[in-house]
Amino acid sequence: MTDAPAPAARPRRLDVRDLHAWYGESHVVHGATFHVDRGEIVTLLGRNGAGKTTTMRALAGVVRTRKGSAHLDGHDLLATPPHRVARTGLGYVPEERGIFASLSVAENLLLPPVVRPGGVSLAEIHALFPNLKGRDRTQGTRLSGGEQQMLAIARVLRTGADFILLDEPTEGLAPVIVEEIAHALGALKARGLTILLVEQNIRFALAAADRHYVVEQGRVVDEFDNTTLRTDRARIDAYLGV
Ligand SMILES: Nc1ncnc2c1ncn2[C@@H]1O[C@H](COP(=O)(O)OP(=O)(O)OP(=O)(O)O)[C@@H](O)[C@H]1O
Numbered sequence: 001m002t003d004a005p006a007p008a009a010r011p012r013r014l015d016v017r018d019l020h021a022w023y024g025e026s027h028v029v030h031g032a033t034f035h036v037d038r039g040e041i042v043t044l045l046g047r048n049g050a051g052k053t054t055t056m057r058a059l060a061g062v063v064r065t066r067k068g069s070a071h072l073d074g075h076d077l078l079a080t081p082p083h084r085v086a087r088t089g090l091g092y093v094p095e096e097r098g099i100f101a102s103l104s105v106a107e108n109l110l111l112p113p114v115v116r117p118g119g120v121s122l123a124e125i126h127a128l129f130p131n132l133k134g135r136d137r138t139q140g141t142r143l144s145g146g147e148q149q150m151l152a153i154a155r156v157l158r159t160g161a162d163f164i165l166l167d168e169p170t171e172g173l174a175p176v177i178v179e180e181i182a183h184a185l186g187a188l189k190a191r192g193l194t195i196l197l198v199e200q201n202i203r204f205a206l207a208a209a210d211r212h213y214v215v216e217q218g219r220v221v222d223e224f225d226n227t228t229l230r231t232d233r234a235r236i237d238a239y240l241g242v
Helices: 052-060 084-090 105-110 122-130 144-160 175-190 202-208 226-231 233-242
Strands: 012-023 025-037 041-045 066-071 090-093 163-167 194-198 211-216 218-227
Touching: 012 052, 012 090, 012 194, 012 211, 025 041, 025 066, 025 105, 025 194, 041 052, 041 084, 041 233, 052 090, 052 163, 052 194, 066 194, 090 144, 090 211, 122 144, 122 175, 144 175, 144 211, 175 202, 194 211, 194 218, 202 218, 202 226, 211 226, 218 233
Parallel strands: 025 218, 041 194, 041 211, 090 163, 163 194
Antiparallel strands: 012 025, 012 066, 211 218
């Protein structure tokens, strides 16, 4: 009898080892180690102030005082100047979304340059986020919070980014909009994109993601798959202090 072949491992996209990051003298990320494979959606969960956003900002090159290693598809992110990071395929959607008040939806969308082939077309963006359809001339800040979040994601998708860092996309949004965003992330995953998500909303994390890391004091201290996250609420609640 021959053994069944082992399932093919997915190629690793993001490999972060012993990452440290500082704001001035303040040492915030203390040796985070984690990875994200091709086509996965992975969350960083943890209490406020645990260092999740700073980890993302360090990967995106917004926080520049860093040590350790972080590679995306073999590109050394810590050695990449900020204006070159987008060319590695990494797109960053910050928590504050960054929608310009004085610009229309279309102007916001077309603002960042396309840096790689394979960007999501306007037709695909409208299929993913129907709320944005027909709103080209609407002032950015006349959109609802959910629509601004959709616009912020769409803007990064247009550039050709295929590894998306998404910081708390559901914060402050109504449940129906949260569902729409979960649905859109599912469609992006089906399209082959890879996503690292900072989240506080466990229901959304379960609906949208494949795996979950817990961050405490700037370190990854545990990892959950969806089954464990669903069934062992006490374990995750202890980390989150709920
Ligand atoms: N620009 C900054 N300058 C100095 N310290 C900062 C700055 N931004 C965040 N910090 C501090 O770094 C620590 C980690 O913050 P971070 O935003 O990464 O946490 P988080 O896990 O994303 O939590 P939250 O959900 O509250 O954003 C906190 O103690 C925070 O006060």
